[in-house]
Amino acid sequence: MIDYFRAVVARLLGLFRDRRADQELDDEIETHMRLLTERYLRQGLSDAEAVWAARRQFGNATLLREVNREMRGIRFIETLFQDVRYGLWMMRKNPGFTLVAALTLSLGIGANTAIFGVVNAVLLRPLSFKDPERLVMVFDREAEAAGGDRTPLGVSDLFDLREQSRSFTGIEAFTGSLFNYAGGDTLEQVVGFAVTARLFSTLGVQPQIGRDFSPDEERPGAQRVALISDSFWRKHFAADPQVVGRAINLSGASYNVIGVMPAKLDFPNKEAQIWVALQLQQPTRRGPHFLAGVARLKPDVSLDQARAEVMSSLKSNFTNSLSFNIVPVNEVIVGDVRLALLILLGTVTLVTLIAVVNVANLMLAQSAARVKEISIRFALGAGRARIIRQLLTESLLLALIGGLLGLMVAWLSVDLLIKTAPEGIPRLEQVGIDASMLGWTALVSLLSSLIFGLAPAWQSSLLSPNEALKEASRNATESRGKRRWRDLLVISELALAVMLLIGAGLFVKSFWRLQGVDSGVNTERTLTMRMALIGQRYADRQKIDAFYSGLLDRIKALPGVRAAAVSNSLPPDTPNFADLITIEGRPRTSQDQDPTIAFVVRVSQDYFGMLGIPLRRGRYFSAYDAAGSAPAAIISETTARQFFPNEDPIGKRINIYSEGQQVWREVVGVIGDVKYNGLADKTQPACYEPLTQAPPSFAFLIVKTEGPDPLSLISAVRNEVKSLDRELPVTNVRSLEEHFALSVARPRFQTTLVALFAALALILASVGIYGVISYSVTQRTHEMGVRIALGALSRDVLMLVVKRGMTLTAIGVAIGLIASFALTRLMKTLLFGVSATDAMTFVLIPLLLTVVALAACLIPARRATKVDPLQALRHE
Amino acid sequence: MSKEQNTDAQKSEVLQGTLDLMVLKVLDALGPQHGYGIARRIEQVSHQVLQLNEGTVYTSLLRLQQWKWISAEWGASENNRKAKYYSITKSGRKQLARETENWERIAGVIGRLLKLEGQG
Numbered sequence: 001m002i003d004y005f006r007a008v009v010a011r012l013l014g015l016f017r018d019r020r021a022d023q024e025l026d027d028e029i030e031t032h033m034r035l036l037t038e039r040y041l042r043q044g045l046s047d048a049e050a051v052w053a054a055r056r057q058f059g060n061a062t063l064l065r066e067v068n069r070e071m072r073g074i075r076f077i078e079t080l081f082q083d084v085r086y087g088l089w090m091m092r093k094n095p096g097f098t099l100v101a102a103l104t105l106s107l108g109i110g111a112n113t114a115i116f117g118v119v120n121a122v123l124l125r126p127l128s129f130k131d132p133e134r135l136v137m138v139f140d141r142e143a144e145a146a147g148g149d150r151t152p153l154g155v156s157d158l159f160d161l162r163e164q165s166r167s168f169t170g171i172e173a174f175t176g177s178l179f180n181y182a183g184g185d186t187l188e189q190v191v192g193f194a195v196t197a198r199l200f201s202t203l204g205v206q207p208q209i210g211r212d213f214s215p216d217e218e219r220p221g222a223q224r225v226a227l228i229s230d231s232f233w234r235k236h237f238a239a240d241p242q243v244v245g246r247a248i249n250l251s252g253a254s255y256n257v258i259g260v261m262p263a264k265l266d267f268p269n270k271e272a273q274i275w276v277a278l279q280l281q282q283p284t285r286r287g288p289h290f291l292a293g294v295a296r297l298k299p300d301v302s303l304d305q306a307r308a309e310v311m312s313s314l315k316s317n318f319t320n321s322l323s324f325n326i327v328p329v330n331e332v333i334v335g336d337v338r339l340a341l342l343i344l345l346g347t348v349t350l351v352t353l354i355a356v357v358n359v360a361n362l363m364l365a366q367s368a369a370r371v372k373e374i375s376i377r378f379a380l381g382a383g384r385a386r387i388i389r390q391l392l393t394e395s396l397l398l399a400l401i402g403g404l405l406g407l408m409v410a411w412l413s414v415d416l417l418i419k420t421a422p423e424g425i426p427r428l429e430q431v432g433i434d435a436s437m438l439g440w441t442a443l444v445s446l447l448s449s450l451i452f453g454l455a456p457a458w459q460s461s462l463l464s465p466n467e468a469l470k471e472a473s474r475n476a477t478e479s480r481g482k483r484r485w486r487d488l489l490v491i492s493e494l495a496l497a498v499m500l501l502i503g504a505g506l507f508v509k510s511f512w513r514l515q516g517v518d519s520g521v522n523t524e525r526t527l528t529m530r531m532a533l534i535g536q537r538y539a540d541r542q543k544i545d546a547f548y549s550g551l552l553d554r555i556k557a558l559p560g561v562r563a564a565a566v567s568n569s570l571p572p573d574t575p576n577f578a579d580l581i582t583i584e585g586r587p588r589t590s591q592d593q594d595p596t597i598a599f600v601v602r603v604s605q606d607y608f609g610m611l612g613i614p615l616r617r618g619r620y621f622s623a624y625d626a627a628g629s630a631p632a633a634i635i636s637e638t639t640a641r642q643f644f645p646n647e648d649p650i651g652k653r654i655n656i657y658s659e660g661q662q663v664w665r666e667v668v669g670v671i672g673d674v675k676y677n678g679l680a681d682k683t684q685p686a687c688y689e690p691l692t693q694a695p696p697s698f699a700f701l702i703v704k705t706e707g708p709d710p711l712s713l714i715s716a717v718r719n720e721v722k723s724l725d726r727e728l729p730v731t732n733v734r735s736l737e738e739h740f741a742l743s744v745a746r747p748r749f750q751t752t753l754v755a756l757f758a759a760l761a762l763i764l765a766s767v768g769i770y771g772v773i774s775y776s777v778t779q780r781t782h783e784m785g786v787r788i789a790l791g792a793l794s795r796d797v798l799m800l801v802v803k804r805g806m807t808l809t810a811i812g813v814a815i816g817l818i819a820s821f822a823l824t825r826l827m828k829t830l831l832f833g834v835s836a837t838d839a840m841t842f843v844l845i846p847l848l849l850t851v852v853a854l855a856a857c858l859i860p861a862r863r864a865t866k867v868d869p870l871q872a873l874r875h876e
Numbered sequence: 877m878s879k880e881q882n883t884d885a886q887k888s889e890v891l892q893g894t895l896d897l898m899v900l901k902v903l904d905a906l907g908p909q910h911g912y913g914i915a916r917r918i919e920q921v922s923h924q925v926l927q928l929n930e931g932t933v934y935t936s937l938l939r940l941q942q943w944k945w946i947s948a949e950w951g952a953s954e955n956n957r958k959a960k961y962y963s964i965t966k967s968g969r970k971q972l973a974r975e976t977e978n979w980e981r982i983a984g985v986i987g988r989l990l991k992l993e994g995q996g
Contacts, residue, residue: 003967029934031912036930071935
């Protein structure tokens with residue numbers, strides 16, 4: 001056995017020692033022949049006779065050399081080298097074909113690889129936590145609530161889970177926060193998170209410098225400590241390794257830095273810069289719900305077991321129906337985008353298929369021109385397998401070139417994708433060319449080469465050498481077999497194009513519908529910015545209130561400002577929080593009642609008027625609703641409809657739990673609905689409180705300008721803010737229109753990409769059908785000439801050509817339609833306001849494609865009619 | 877004439893297979909030899925009954941080299957000319973022993989078979 005391997009290795013090595021071995025054998029043969037000759041000379045033969053006898057005795061030296069050479073190498077690889085050299089030569093001889101084919105392939109393979117790279121980085125790569133499959137996020141389950149199945153936890157929920165649940169090794173939580181960091185000259189608003197002490201250890205992440213939080217830092221009143229991110233460390237501490245123990249000023253309070261987190265950590269999102277310990281008080285009621293729960297399953301507990309436990313077996317002091325939902329962390333992070341990305345991958349694969357089919361067509365056309373060459377090879381004794389191998393090698397070469405170019409295309413596209421991608425696609429920045437992407441490119445190239453190479457190779461190998469060498473065959477029409485292949489390829493191209501176009505059409509229509517959704521506000525000429533009034537300076541409500549009223553007064557006095565307001569929420573997708581609303585006279589008796597949860601929006605008095613929110617009943621807020629006045633509230637139409645179905649809400653009292661106090665507010669007005677949950681979602685109930693009676697720490701400043709460009713007032717407004725508080729940073733400065741555009745950035749991006757692919761597919765498919773028809777016209781020139789000579793009108797010739805093209809189109813489109821019917825249901829959840837089998841799209845697209853195909857046929861058809869019969873008849 | 881050609885073909889078929897064995901044996905018995913020397917010895921031993929294309933010895937030698945049953949070295953021949961000398965290796969000797977045993981076993985069986993026929 002080992003001898004066998006040795007023999008194989010010797011053969012492999014033999015490939016490389018070719019020339020020297022040849023030389024050595026020649027020497028040996030020469031010596032041997034000389035000795036034989038001398039022997040015969042000694043026996044008395046003449047010179048010539050001796051040489052002849054020696055040769056006879058030795059045998060055929062040339063054959064010997066051949067046999068030995070063959071033995072030394074591995075036949076297969078040698079012929080492979082031969083084929084490759086030949087293939088390269090052929091490509092140089094047909095530069096046009098090679099260029100078009102390589103380009104087409106590079107686009108098809110490159111786009112595919114780019115999207116795969118994204119899918120790989122976002123969906124496939126495991127998260128950077130320890131054993132990420134055992135990590136889950138824990139949510140409250142409140143049916144119908146503003147968060148649905150994924151309502152954040154309240155503090156009591158966290159404590160209940162920790163005390164009672166048996167399924168987890170650790171139950172932790174975090175909540176987002178903004179910090180105003182003041183360091184040296186810098187004044188910056190940083191995104192941070194308050195986390196429970198053992199959150200990072202549960203995740204399996206350790207600081208690269210320093211230590212994690214300790215459990216007593218979770219207690220209220222403990223010393224303030226913070227962990228900083230790697231980028232924060234580099235930016236503000238120049239990566240000083242002695243950073244532990246230094247104090248930083250966050251929102252006016254001093255925190256001790258206890259460690260630096262590693263660079264690749266993007267938890268909970270990539271903007272996180274600071275983590276502080278979450279200090280939890282004993283809860284006196286269930287809400288508010290503001291904590292994101294994270295837990296690690298015990299090793300012997302399955303996801304289903306844990307889910308069953310938390311869904312119904314836990315008890316609470318504050319409610320009878322305590323129910324939680326757990327979702328694997330991976331699902332939470334990428335679940336949103338998974339479907340969209342997979343659909344994108346499917347779409348781009350269709351484009352790749354179309355590109356490959358185009359190249360296959362090109363190859364079929366080219367193989368027709370090589371009929372003579374191949375038949376000569378047959379005549380010289382090549383076997384069918386050999387010919388097929390030769391042609392497949394050429395296809396592989398082409399695919400290799402296409403693949404390499406494709407990698408370049410992919411690299412550029414990925415760059416572009418990352419730059420233009422919308423927010424919210426997690427881990428997108430981790431996309432890069434790596435081993436799996438290269439592997440994917442290789443795989444796609446290989447499959448492509450098989451697809452576009454096999455058909456022509458098979459076809460060519462069926463040639464009978466006799467037929468092909470005959471002179472007469474030169475002007476014969478395409479062999480029927482070849483023609484069938486080309487027809488089949490074009491039909492599949494058209495079907496694929498239809499599928500892509502329908503998909504794109506649905507996306508486009510869905511996006512258009514989304515953009516047309518009435519958000520409830522007027523977004524023109526409005527500037528927005530965000531600020532966080534936190535820290536010592538704003539420790540009590542009066543100070544916050546004073547700031548806002550002072551700010552609003554000053555801004556309203558600016559030239560060019562029509563109105564200004566402050567709110568804790570910003571349409572269409574940035575609510576602040578939701579809470580349970582209690583209605584006077586309607587105590588919550590049964591826990592199964594529809595909970596009356598609504599968004600709580602705190603606004604200054606000009607908010608409604610400024611944004612064009614209509615008044616339905618009662619009145620807007622006014623100066624009357626000041627800090628000391630009777631507590632007031634305004635509810636939205638939907639709130640009125642859902643919470644007060646058959647009565648007039650005006651005058652009724654509701655309780656929105658504010659800052660730990662039970663405040664009964666009288667409903668003074670009902671206004672139009674405003675979307676706070678995103679344009680695509682159903683409108684949720686909203687309750688409004690006057691800013692002066694409940695000033696929020698986190699707020700948006702909204703300014704309506706006289707002039708058309710709201711951005712022109714940015715510096716003026718900023719100055720006013722600075723004049724009131726030098727150290728208050730202001731962020732997310734943009735026009736309301738821009739804010740709205742950002743909220744639909746994801747569907748827009750998706751739609752753009754799919755539309756791009758569809759356009760590409762349309763072009764490729766049209767080129768494909770044009771090529772086929774054009775080629776067949778060229779083949780049939782002789783026949784056309786005969787027909788015209790025999791009296792056919794040019795119209796008849798035209799019809800003939802067009803009929804052929806349209807028949808192919810009809811079949812292709814029909815197949816595409818059927819496939820689309822079957823497949824578009826996969827996209828259903830991504831569509832807004834459009835059914836997956838939208839009639840308009842399913843009718844218009846095939847029409848469009850038919851028209852384009854018709855145009856592609858007419859050009860060569862017209863050429864056919866211009867054929868001069870005399871020339872054609874002479875045409876070989 | 878065709879009959880002669882047939883026998884020639886048959887001869888060379890048999891020989892290719894057993895030539896390797898003969899070369900091994902020669903090298904084992906005589907020590908390091910060059911190609912010409914091996915051919916002479918085989919001619920001698922077979923009493924010139926087996927007429928072969930001598931060049932095939934080199935094919936044999938290449939094969940034996942690949943299986944690592946013999947090794948080769950360039951050295952000086954009898955009249956101080958450069959020549960490639962082959963010698964048998966340890967695994968070559970093992971192979972020789974195996975093959976020899978094989979042959980003897982087959983020869984024994986055939987011998988007994990032939991004796992049987994004679995008696996019938």
